[in-house]
Amino acid sequence: MRFRRGLALAAAVMLTTALVTACGGDEATLTGYQREPAPQVGEITLPDVATGDEVALRADPGGLLVIYFGYTHCPDFCPTTLSDLRLALRRMDEADAARVDVAMVTVDPDRDLEVLPEYVGGFFPDGIALGTTDGAALATAAAPFGVTYDVSTDDDGEIEVAHSTALYAVDDQGELVLTWQFGVEIDDLKTDLEILLNEETA
Template sequence: MGSTDVLRSPKRLRWWAAVLGVALGLAVVGCASDAPELGGIVRPQPLAVGDISLPVAAPEAADSFEFSADEGRLLVVYFGYLSCPDVCPTTMVDLRGALAELGEAADTVDVAFVTVDPERDTPEQLDNYLDHFFDRYVALRPSTVDELRAAEEAFTASSEITVNGAGVVEVAHSATTYVVGPDGTVLVEWAFGTTPELMADDLRLLLGDLADS
């Protein structure tokens, strides 16, 4: 067969050897970076959110909360609203599951919930809602639309509140969960439906990185 002959010719052999070499090289490079990788979305250019701050509504009111984790800690941020029966509680429960899986390491992870519906979500309701899911949390409640939009923009989050023909308030919102590091950048993002296991793996990995640095 012609093709076999071609393979056997010295020139071709050298060519194949080169291809093999490159492939091996790539494989080695692949192995070198084979340290566990984050399962969530990582942007080549991390989002900088550390300059943004919002008022704290619960558990205790405070003027401002900055979107950066304390040293050696991670901050998980979610934009949602209380009258969201499906997507928000699903994410909250997934996140709670991830923290449970982390065990003691969960003590180094903080949770911030930003309401995109501050008009309807009162501090008391926010407190009650988050208390249902977490031991420790911060409820952030923008005092103006501009404040909300500035925070959303930094995270590339979005929300829209409309009143339909029947007078029912409808909220559309991005349902991504963000993990912010002590440097005030988003280290990883989880789309809706990310499993608690994947979240826990990512958090473990990021906490390990923080401990190493």
């Protein structure tokens, strides 16, 4: 019962993803889907929880930034997605994998800010933990990705969090170039990342 809203939201997001994938895109070799025109997110910044520095949502030159919106108390979608991404990167050529940075944005900042760097670091030693208690700033960051989230308290005083479960790839121009729905196969994720990296150097 506690996670019903989160599961329902995730199902809706996955259905939307499936519809977009079915309706558009000539990139048959890509498992993820591309939005046209690609949303520009590179001017958006969020604080790095570990350092306090503002981080722009764009990749380093010639690289990719993979972004996930989630929370550390997540029992299922978040650890599964981050684990799959970690495995995909491990299966890549080491030099290619080094060109991919990973950032997690918390949608539950009141509980996460103190523990987020350790949580992200458990999956990616160089992972970037992003978060803010400024609700407007978080909403502004989430909007162009199409991310939805909700944090509430149930009748028993338990905190419930519902959030979108997709992964997002941003290039060095700050464009959202690819979105993967929850449950993407690890090898498909690996292949997509390699294709995108090749495009960055073409």
